[in-house]
Amino acid sequence: MTGQSAVETRALTRVFNPKSKREGKPVTALDTVDLRIESGELFGLLGPNGAGKTTLLKILSTLLLPTSGKAYVAGFDVEKQFLEVRKRINMVSGGEVSGYGLLTVKENLWMFSQFYGIKSQLANERIDQMLETFGLSDKRTAKVRTLSTGERQKMNVIRGFLTDPEIIFLDEPTLGLDVSASRVIRRYIVDWLKDNKGKTVVLTTHYMAEADELCDRIAIIDKGKILACDTPERLKKMVRMNTTLTIDVNAVPDKRVFGTIPGVGNFTATDDPERSVTRLKFVIRDESGVPEIISKIIGQGSKILSLQKTEPTLEDVFIKMVGKGFE
Amino acid sequence: MSDSWLIVNLRAIRGRAYPRVVGATREPSWVFFEIVLPLFTVAAYAYIYKFMDARGELIGYVVLGGAMTAFWLNVLWGMASQFYWEKEIGNLQLYMMAPISRMSILAGMAIGGLLSTTLHAASTLIIGAIIFDIVFHIGSLYMLAAIFLATMVALYGMGMMFASLYMLFGREAWHMSNLLSEPVYLASGFFFPVKYLGAWAAAGASLIPVTLGLDAMRQLFFSEGSQDAFLSMEMELMLLLGLCGLFLVLAKYSLQYMEYLGKTTGRLTLRWQ
DSSP: OOSSOSEEEEEEEEEEOOSSGGGOSOEEEEEEEEEEEOTTOEEEEEOOTTSSHHHHHHHHTTSSOOSEEEEEETTEETTTSHHHHHHHEEEEETTOOOSOTTSBHHHHHHHHHHTTTOOHHHHHHHHHHHHHHTTOGGGTTSBGGGOOHHHHHHHHHHHHHHTOOSEEEEESTTTTOOHHHHHHHHHHHHHHHHHSTTOEEEEEESOHHHHHHHOSEEEEEETTEEEEEEOHHHHHHHTTOOEEEEEEESOOSOGGGGGGOTTEEEEEEEEETTTTEEEEEEEESSGGGHHHHHHHHHHTTOOEEEEEEEOOOHHHHHHHHHSSOOO | OOOOHHHHHHHHHHHHHHHHHHHTTSSTTHIIIIIIHHHHHHHHHHHHHHHTTOOHHHHHHHHHHHHHHHHHHIIIIIIITHHHHHHHHTHHHHHHHSSSOHHHHHHHHHHHHHHHHHHHHHHHHHHHHHHTTOOOOOSOHHHHHHHHHHHHHHHHHHHHHHHHHHTTOSTHHHHHHHHHHHHHHHHTTSSSOGGGGOHHHHHHHTTSHHHHHHHHHHHHHSTTGGGGOSSOHHHHHHHHHHHHHHHHHHHHHHHHHHHHHHHHHTTTTOTTO
């Protein structure tokens, strides 16, 4: 066992060898990955297809062996102490179609709970409660094959959390879901962590906004390597992009007053005579200058028609790190 | 206090058996496919014997063989190739990730399959006996129970071993099951006494537990069954008990090895491989 980290990897490497030479060269899915995820974190893995996210989760969930390096989950070696790891984890994948279509939702969930040795009464209580939380109570006795994609994925998420894992791996849990179903799942993840101190969520996602909204820390992974790992805020600061404030006003008699506002790095004014609008663009170094900009506009008797603040996004960070966006 | 390893695994067995027992009867079509269709095959052989004016026991052998066919098919399609299908739908990785013995999953599959198939086999046996006016003279109920149980444990043990060997298969699992179904009807003597294949062929076929089980049950069900027997039923019971141990041990180790191999190559969970 290692310290108190939920997950720790040391120079973790996974190479997939082709079955024969004709099938190409070996593929390095993970390349000396060093990672430490603390207990209680909601940790995100961001990366394009084939970056190594799922391979990493498969190793951490004891389904795949590393080629070299070490991985520990809840302090246990995933290779040698896999049974101890399995007692403490669960995993949910996006687009999962597990279970049996002939069984009802409740029967399916009960069946999976039995593989973790949960007493039937406790399992049924948890299932009823979680079906209620996910808005699936009316589907309790519906056969699984009759569920919609969103309902099915909610059931999968319930399956993962039903066993009350210490660490849960969520591989693209909202993949292909509508806004409403995604929101329910995201809300549940956040609430679960809030209500269960010390539990850990490791999430892979394609959705930048989801990662930004949910994750305490994010690792950007590409071609099997971790390119950056930090909080979303710090990652965004890494791209050194300034915040821009764009304000459309009806008229500004004196534009020179904006040049002396502390915290304002740069300033441009573009007139649009056809619309009788002046567009003011401020590069903001320090947000304390924003109220003064507004008061100077209003002080001149001008009317603000629109205001837009543009900040660097995780996508900007991603593009900077990986050199391309998500396809 | 957390439950013991045994209790956890017993719950897992019950959990995995459940969809087989309950799910198998949820589709009304099972009556046609599992009971009516096998009766056609039984009828075909029975009428051949009738046409040849053969001894009455031979038609009884066919009905019993037809009933036992259900178990062989269940072992091939519901056990051996099951993990391929489970991998396709994503269940296999969930089983492998669960903190239980993999043997519990296989045992659950076997027990569930055995229970649901017993219903099908019993239906074939009873309806076949009524249609063809078969009279059974059961010598010893205890012996019958012992032979049936030993046959089932050995047969499903063989299914568990196949399941683990098939685990890493793709579509080949389908071909392998197809390859094994028809020849075994001949080799195991489903519709005739295996003795008439000759001693060496019958001895080879005895590696398939249903061969010995069927031969012993024919001796128990029919008063003149012993004249068509390959071996004495006591000897067949001993051999079946040996096969039980052999297949269960082989299943355990092959499963362990195949899981390790799957985790090494990545073929355990990657659906497209």
